[in-house]
Every structure is written in C-alpha cells, then in structure tokens.
Amino acid sequence: MDYNPQDAMIIKLDYELPEYPTFVEGIRRAPRRESHLTESDKALAIKNALRYIHPDHHEQMAMEFAKELDEHGRIYGYRFRPQGELHGKPIDQYKGNCIEGKAFQVMIDNNLDFDVALYPYELTTYGETGQVCQNWMQYRLIKKYLEVLTDDQTLVIESGHPLGLFKSHKTSPRVIITNGLMIGMFDNQQAFNRAAALGVANYGQMTAGGWMYIGPQGIVHGTFNTLLNAGRLVLGVPKEGNLAGKLYVTSGLGGMSGAQGKAADIAGAASIIAEVDISRIMTRYTQGWVDKYTDSLEEALSWALEAQKAKEPCAIAYHGNVVDLLEFLLEKNIHVDLLSDQTSCHVPYDGGYCPQGLTFEQRTEMLDKDPEGFKELVNKTLRHHYELICKMHDQGTYFFDYGNSFLKAVYDAGVPEICKNGHDEVDGFIFPSYVEDILGPCLFDYGYGPFRWCCLSGKPEDLDATDAAAMECIDPNARYQDRDNWIWVRDAKKNKLVVGTQCRILYQDAYGRTKIALKFNEMVRQGKIGPVMLGRDHHDTSGTDSTFRETSNIKDGSNIMADMAVQCFAGNCARGMSLVALHNGGGTGIGKAINGGFGMVLDGSARVDEILKVSMIWDVMSGVARRSWARNEHSIETCVEFNQSHPGQYHVTLPYIADDEIVAKAVKTMTGHHESK
Numbered sequence: 119m120d121y122n123p124q125d126a127m128i129i130k131l132d133y134e135l136p137e138y139p140t141f142v143e144g145i146r147r148a149p150r151r152e153s154h155l156t157e158s159d160k161a162l163a164i165k166n167a168l169r170y171i172h173p174d175h176h177e178q179m180a181m182e183f184a185k186e187l188d189e190h191g192r193i194y195g196y197r198f199r200p201q202g203e204l205h206g207k208p209i210d211q212y213k214g215n216c217i218e219g220k221a222f223q224v225m226i227d228n229n230l231d232f233d234v235a236l237y238p239y240e241l242t243t244y245g246e247t248g249q250v251c252q253n254w255m256q257y258r259l260i261k262k263y264l265e266v267l268t269d270d271q272t273l274v275i276e277s278g279h280p281l282g283l284f285k286s287h288k289t290s291p292r293v294i295i296t297n298g299l300m301i302g303m304f305d306n307q308q309a310f311n312r313a314a315a316l317g318v319a320n321y322g323q324m325t326a327g328g329w330m331y332i333g334p335q336g337i338v339h340g341t342f343n344t345l346l347n348a349g350r351l352v353l354g355v356p357k358e359g360n361l362a363g364k365l366y367v368t369s370g371l372g373g374m375s376g377a378q379g380k381a382a383d384i385a386g387a388a389s390i391i392a393e394v395d396i397s398r399i400m401t402r403y404t405q406g407w408v409d410k411y412t413d414s415l416e417e418a419l420s421w422a423l424e425a426q427k428a429k430e431p432c433a434i435a436y437h438g439n440v441v442d443l444l445e446f447l448l449e450k451n452i453h454v455d456l457l458s459d460q461t462s463c464h465v466p467y468d469g470g471y472c473p474q475g476l477t478f479e480q481r482t483e484m485l486d487k488d489p490e491g492f493k494e495l496v497n498k499t500l501r502h503h504y505e506l507i508c509k510m511h512d513q514g515t516y517f518f519d520y521g522n523s524f525l526k527a528v529y530d531a532g533v534p535e536i537c538k539n540g541h542d543e544v545d546g547f548i549f550p551s552y553v554e555d556i557l558g559p560c561l562f563d564y565g566y567g568p569f570r571w572c573c574l575s576g577k578p579e580d581l582d583a584t585d586a587a588a589m590e591c592i593d594p595n596a597r598y599q600d601r602d603n604w605i606w607v608r609d610a611k612k613n614k615l616v617v618g619t620q621c622r623i624l625y626q627d628a629y630g631r632t633k634i635a636l637k638f639n640e641m642v643r644q645g646k647i648g649p650v651m652l653g654r655d656h657h658d659t660s661g662t663d664s665t666f667r668e669t670s671n672i673k674d675g676s677n678i679m680a681d682m683a684v685q686c687f688a689g690n691c692a693r694g695m696s697l698v699a700l701h702n703g704g705g706t707g708i709g710k711a712i713n714g715g716f717g718m719v720l721d722g723s724a725r726v727d728e729i730l731k732v733s734m735i736w737d738v739m740s741g742v743a744r745r746s747w748a749r750n751e752h753s754i755e756t757c758v759e760f761n762q763s764h765p766g767q768y769h770v771t772l773p774y775i776a777d778d779e780i781v782a783k784a785v786k787t788m789t790g791h792h793e794s795k
Contacts, residue, residue: 124172129262129283131198131255133172135179139201141239146397148237149469150486151191153315154308160187166317167193170255192315194240198254204238205231206619209574209649212265218292218696219267221651221719224574224619225329226250226260233405234333234618236373243331244373245705246462246470248323251278252314267292277320278327289694289729292719295329297322298702305702305709307465321703324662328699328715330653332570333617334376334407337655339606339625340568341381344520344552346602347560348456349385352516357598360386362429364455365422367391367447368520369440371398371408374705375460375522379408379433384613387456388425389433390418392440394478399435406614411435415446423452441474441499444506454510457517458552459503463527464707466496471527473499497531504528504536507549518552521657521667523706525549543666551670558671563745563752565627565738566599567658571638572621574719575648581620583647584638585610588624591633599625623655628738635720635730643722650720651696656713660686660741662704664711674748680712682744687714689740693733735768743770 167183183193206228214220229243229250241249256278263273263280274281275295297320313319325331349355366382369392382389393399402408418436425432462470472481473495484492519525525547528536538545573580594604641647662668663680687700697717704711745753757770
C-alpha cells in the first residue's frame, strides 16, 4: 500500500531529531534485560521502534536502536529523553486543553523524578521493572496527546503506546491504560520478556504504568499498618501500643521496600534492612528514610540492640546481603521478633535478587555476561535463605512473605517443602503472606486501603490544608483502624513523608474516602486549595487479584480468579474516573496478578461531586462484597451494615454459612469414582 502516514497525522513526534541528551553521573541505570531474541525478532524490534520516527531518519535511528537493543536488551530511545532532570512541576506550568491533561503530565514527570524513580533513564519507577511506558518516543508522544486532549475525548494507552484520541463524553475517563495483558497460553515471564524486547508489552507494576506512584510514601502507611498489626497479632502488642523494644529484620531499600525503615521508625521498632546497592541506601539516608548505615554486621547489630534496649526507634541500613545478615544473627543467637524480605523476587533472575557472595556490581556484570550462571546462583542462595528463615522461625521469630513473590521464588528454586501440600503451590505456602494473616483480615476485609492524593499546585500549604481536612473527616472512635489512621495523618508532616511532589497516603474505608474526596473538591471549589488528584495503590481491597498476596485470605477457591480486578477497572470506567488502569503482574510477577487502579482529578465542579459519590463507593465495596461472598467474617459484617444503611440504592449478595459437620457428612457419602490420581 502506497501511503504517507505523515499526511494523516497532526499529533506526532517532531520531524527534526532532538540532540542526544547528556546523562548525569551517579544516577542508577537498569541492568541489561535478557530476552533471547532470534535474528528475526531483533529485526522486528527495530521495525517496531521505527514506527514512531519519520522515514527520513530511519537509517540513522535503526543503527541507534540496534545498539541499544544489543547493549541493554531493550530499545529505550535515549535520544528522545528530554535534557536534564524531570520532576512534577505545578500544574499551571503545563500546556493543556483540559485540567486532566495537565494533571496527568504532573504525575508522569513525578514518576520519573531522579528522587523518585529507580532507573529514571530507563523509565523504570520502582520494583526493578515497573515502567511509566516502554521508551522515550512514547513519553514524548503521550505528552503531545495530553496537551491537546479535551474534556470530551479519551486517550487510550496500550502497554505504553498512545493508541490515539477517541470521542467520548465529559463524564468518561480522559485516559484508559492497560499494561502487559497477555493471552493465557503466553502469560509467562519468558513470553513477556520477548514481547517487552519487541516493544509491544510494558510492565506497569502496581502504579508506575498508571502514573500514580508517589515515591516510598505510597507504601509507607501500608508497611506501618503491617508491622503494627503483626505486633498486635503475634507479639502481644496492645491496640494502643507500638513496637518499642522489638527488632524487625528485612531487606530491600528500593521503591516499595524503601518505606520499611520509615515505617518501622513510626511504629517504634528497631530495624535492620539489608541492601546490596549502596546508591539505594544513600538515597534513603539523604531523604531521611533510614537513620544510619554501615557495611559492618557488628556495627549494625550493636546499633540495633542499643535502640531495642532503650525502646527507641532506629532504622539501620546494612550494606550487604540479607543472607549474610541472617547467618550472623543466628551465629550470635540474636532473637528477631519480626522477619521479612522485600527484594524484587517477582523478577529474581532479572536482577531483583542478588546471590550471596556477589557485590551489586558483580551481580550486574554477571547478569550481562552469564545469565544462566546467575540464575543458578540465585536459586542456590534462595534455598539457603529459606533454610535460615526456618531456623529463626523454630526459635520463635515471626516470618511473613511481604508480597514480593519470595516464597514462590523459593519454590521455583527447587524447594517443594515450602508448599502447604508439600508438592505444589496450589494450596499456598507454609509461611503466610502479609495480606493473608495481617492486612486482609485487619484492613482489606473492612474496606480499609491505601487511599492517596496529590496537590497539583505543588504547594506544601495545600498539603497541610488537606491533612487538616482529612482529620476532620475521620472519627477516631469509630474503629481502632480509624484511630490508627487519624494519628497517622495528624503526624504525617512531622514524619516528613513527602518524596517528589506534594502527596499523601492514608488508609481509609469506603465512607472515609468518599467523605474526604468530597471535602477536598469543596475546598477546590471555594479556592482554599488548588486542584487535587486522587488515587490509590492498586494493592487494595478491590484493586488486585493475586493468589499469594492481595487475595491470599480468600479461601473459597476464587483466589485464582481475576474477575474482581477487571470488574473494578470496568466499573470505574463506567462511573467516569479521570484515569483508569489495568495491569498484569504488579509486585508478584507476570501471570501471578491482575491489578487495577484509578486517578481522579478534583476541579471543584459539581460534575466531579456526582462522579465521586458513585465511584468511590464502588471502587471499595465491590472488593468487600467479593470478600464477603468468600465468607470472610469481617467483610460479611461490613456488607450487612452496608445493605442496611443503603436501602434502595445498593444491595450486596450475602452467603449462607454451611455447617462443617454437614459438609463432612455429605463428603463421606461420595464414592470418589472420578478423583484425580
């Protein structure tokens, strides 16, 4: 077909190629990504990338893209990265035909801030592989689309690619995003790696690809809740108490895991967090998210024991491997109260987990030069890591999987005994997920989850005003969760949680989120604050279906289903959230989760009020209703109250509870003719 697409496109990359940008020394860079491409695959990857480029430049850019693919395993289009540092500027500094188009640009640039992003030059926000989009051509084109987007159009993003603008309605989403949604038979890491290298799949993580990541603050309240409620459940900490005098040991100081030190401090614990990458330690130390750092095991332990004895919080970063740390603690016969891990074990063979005996630099080199040998070392270390955890567990330590696929990675490394049934993961693992025993029953089953907002003006005083307003909306005497959350937002500024633009995280239930959202929109309408963008972590009551994490406390067998997350996504689209996203993977890896989230721009309008009234309730209660149907006791209680308080508006189907003796008696009558062998 003889055609010139340039004649039919108004929104496109500029004809002239930009000058190649300079790179700032010391900024973390992603390791080479493996994909095992054939020669024809390599040609296809280059052809795919050239789709963004005017044919006059194909000869030059084909060579540049080939070099990137060879050296990095991916085509990032470095030439198209804007010069200098990106950061979320005040909303009035962006071009746009509607407030949402400008708001989304704030969020995208905040996700790529040097202080926020894990590998900013590779568009990787956190979680080792979670990207805003695949390459810098997409970034530039998305920005161009957002600058012309109107309030009756929707921009469609498919795995980082801006498919185009489509006519919709003023109450429709302005942007709909999907990332990495694979056909079932190809929904595995190997097929995804190939698709990503071809430039047709993007790993959105939980919020990177939905542009709603807000730095380590985005997870810190959930981490605080996890640690505090773990103390209540297994250490005898009273509901009004904290973790003073307790020792927490873990690993990882990247994007999500970077919240651990701050959360442990706020919870009152002494903590040691192992991290092999000194740059990540220095980032958290300079940001005030860890208190001390050392490469000495003796010094790290001495500081921790001193803080524990004084019952004072202290977050210590140990520059080294967590396996070395656990060996040392066992050798010294140190009792650890709470133990976990937050390395990126959803991609253990792509650099998410560092084998014992390798420095971070050696890990990166081996990934490039000997990926198969690296995999063998990862598996060997994972098996030993598991052995050490078992020894500490036998001595009274409470270990929980932190939703990073650590237990699944151990199983994949050749340890079937980690499974409850001793042979496969279908029934889960012998150690609980933090959602299974802690966040699920204590928070998600009631609808409490990681509600968040960003003040698009960039003004700290706007954030102060929203903190105060949120406190007014919470009754600290309603439930102990409300008391925890009221204290959290009261102390948020004192705890210096902001990294990047002016955002806040606050666990809330359906009623609390709705009340706070409407209050903020009223404040925007009255001119008391600038526009606000609401969102949440996809890691929430209804946002994610993930067998071993978000839905690990679903016991009716539906924990392998993805209906809830997809319905939540579709319902948010139908109700007119500003931005709606659906991803494959999240923090647990490709094929192990489907997760969805939203962004909602508050412009002070009555239109937004009406959207908030129907969408905020749906976004939370659809998940509580599913948990109730799974016979989760607290969710049943919440749904009974919901049905009674919303007659004629809402109605949730509630389960009849069968007597176990009746069921057992019925099972005994079965002949078992067709049981699996």
